[in-house]
Amino acid sequence: MKKKKAIIDKYDPIIYPRLLYVCKNCTEKDINKLFVGRGGEYIRLGDSYFMYTVPAINKKTNKYVVLVIIHDDAIKESIEDQVNYCAHEADHVNFSICDDIDLSIPTSAQEASAYLTGWATKCIFTTLKKK
Numbered sequence: 001m002k003k004k005k006a007i008i009d010k011y012d013p014i015i016y017p018r019l020l021y022v023c024k025n026c027t028e029k030d031i032n033k034l035f036v037g038r039g040g041e042y043i044r045l046g047d048s049y050f051m052y053t054v055p056a057i058n059k060k061t062n063k064y065v066v067l068v069i070i071h072d073d074a075i076k077e078s079i080e081d082q083v084n085y086c087a088h089e090a091d092h093v094n095f096s097i098c099d100d101i102d103l104s105i106p107t108s109a110q111e112a113s114a115y116l117t118g119w120a121t122k123c124i125f126t127t128l129k130k131k
Helices: 028-034 072-076 079-100 107-128
Strands: 007-011 019-024 035-037 051-058 064-070
Touching: 019 028, 028 035, 051 079, 064 079, 079 107
Parallel strands: 019 064
Antiparallel strands: 007 019, 035 051, 051 064
16 A cells, blocks of 8 residues: 655744644654654654644754644544544643643643543534534
C-alpha cells in the first residue's frame, strides 16, 4: 500500500505566543525531523489514539509549539466522532497554551475538562446536523 503524503499545517493564533502544527499521515521520522519534546526527548507516536496533542519545540526556531497528531484511523470514524476528537484535542491545545503563558487552568483538570468539552461538542453537533 502506498504511503500517504505527510501533511504538517502551521496555524498562528496571532494573539498568543505559540504556533499550532496539525500533523496528518506523519511518521515518527517526519515529526522528529522538525520537532522535539519539551524536555529535548524524541517524540514517540502512539497508535492507540485517533488524535492527540503534544507540547513540543520547533527544532529550527527553538520555540515552544503545540502539535496535534492525527492518526489515519480517525478518517474512518463518523463525522460526529471526528468533531468530538477535534474538540477534545482543541481543549488540550487551549490548556497547553494557557499553561505556557501562566493563565490559571490547573494541569490536574485538563483531562476531565477536555472530555466534557468533547462530549458537549458531539451533542451540539449531532443536534445541529438534524434536518
